[in-house]
Amino acid sequence: xxxxxxxxxxxxxxxxxxxxxxxxxxxxxxxxxxxxxxxxxxxxxxxxxxxxxxxxxxxxxxxxxxxxxxxxxxxxxxxxxxxxxxxxxxxxxxxxxxxxxxxxxxxxxxxxxxxxxxxxxxxxxxxxxxxxxxxxxxxxxxxxxxxxxxxxxxxxxxxxxxxxxxxxxxxxxxxxxxxxxxxxxxxxxxxxxxxxxxxxxxxxxxxxxxxxxxxxxxxxxxxxxxxxxxxxxxxxxxxxxxxxxxxxxxxxxxxxxxxxxxxxxxxxxxxxxxxxxxxxxxxxxxxxxxxxxxxxxxxxxxxxxxxxxxxxxxx
Numbered sequence: 256x257x258x259x260x261x262x263x264x265x266x267x268x269x270x271x272x273x274x275x276x277x278x279x280x281x282x283x284x285x286x287x288x289x290x291x292x293x294x295x296x297x298x299x300x301x302x303x304x305x306x307x308x309x310x311x312x313x314x315x316x317x318x319x320x321x322x323x324x325x326x327x328x329x330x331x332x333x334x335x336x337x338x339x340x341x342x343x344x345x346x347x348x349x350x351x352x353x354x355x356x357x358x359x360x361x362x363x364x365x366x367x368x369x370x371x372x373x374x375x376x377x378x379x380x381x382x383x384x385x386x387x388x389x390x391x392x393x394x395x396x397x398x399x400x401x402x403x404x405x406x407x408x409x410x411x412x413x414x415x416x417x418x419x420x421x422x423x424x425x426x427x428x429x430x431x432x433x434x435x436x437x438x439x440x441x442x443x444x445x446x447x448x449x450x451x452x453x454x455x456x457x458x459x460x461x462x463x464x465x466x467x468x469x470x471x472x473x474x475x476x477x478x479x480x481x482x483x484x485x486x487x488x489x490x491x492x493x494x495x496x497x498x499x500x501x502x503x504x505x506x507x508x509x510x511x512x513x514x515x516x517x518x519x520x521x522x523x524x525x526x527x528x529x530x531x532x533x534x535x536x537x538x539x540x541x542x543x544x545x546x547x548x549x550x551x552x553x554x555x556x557x558x559x560x561x562x563x564x565x566x567x568x569x570x
Contacts (some may be wrong), residue, residue: 263308296407346376
């Protein structure tokens with residue numbers, strides 16, 4: 256379990272992390288999301304003692320990271336996959352970690368096999384591709400068979416097979432009762448693996464919720480319906496938890512809180528003719544963008560792309 260209480264980090268006048276309160280529980284995959292510059296990496300560094308909080312605290316399994324006698328057996332972390340000596344082989348890198356942390360030598364072979372590194376284990380890590388480097392970093396994080404696993408952008412550089420491997424690995428670790436905390440910008444992957452979400456923006460907590468609840472709060476499934484009598488259909492569909500929007504004079508309504516099937520059955524029961532009935536689900540990416548719209552520190556523009564497409568010249 257990871258517990259942050261009023262966790263704050265300042266660099267001079269810059270507040271990178273601002274009073275975060277959250278708990279990452281065992282048995283679930285918790286996604287750690289936020290725009291670039293939101294404070295995710297700084298938060299993860301404080302969890303494993305690489306940065307000291309300016310205020311507040313963060314505990315892992317009931318203690319500060321530095322107080323654990325065998326930290327690699329408590330927390331396995333991937334923060335920077337390339338933080339290894341390029342002249343050392345994958346096997347020797349893991350072997351050195353095992354020797355210095357009291358981890359049995361047999362565990363090296365186990366994590367090499369788990370990460371799919373068997374064919375390159377004796378090769379210099381400096382020659383590894385980004386994806387193979389990621390696999391080695393994840394193998395190192397799992398070396399101590401830790402109760403808590405924390406991975407920062409673990410699918411970077413991985414091919415489709417590697418992405419599927421990570422997806423299944425995260426679910427397996429959580430299924431074993433471990434605490435799994437994963438930072439990623441890939442909303443499609445988070446939608447598939449995360450049970451819970453901690454979302455930050457400009458260093459502050461924006462949401463501590465489930466994927467389903469976040470999507471629901473952002474509109475959930477929206478049903479678009481067109482009818483010659485929108486006013487009457489509004490009356491028929493109105494009820495607790497149902498939201499109906501539509502422009503004055505328009506035949507179209509946007510309905511949330513009811514499925515397309517429920518809307519269609521209600522209209523048929525009251526003899527209301529429909530011209531159109533379609534459902535659209537809000538994605539995790541859309542819900543995330545809606546939530547963090549005002550917390551994005553670095554924003555690009557499509558002006559250059561549009562000009563180029565129109566044959567214009569961008570200086």
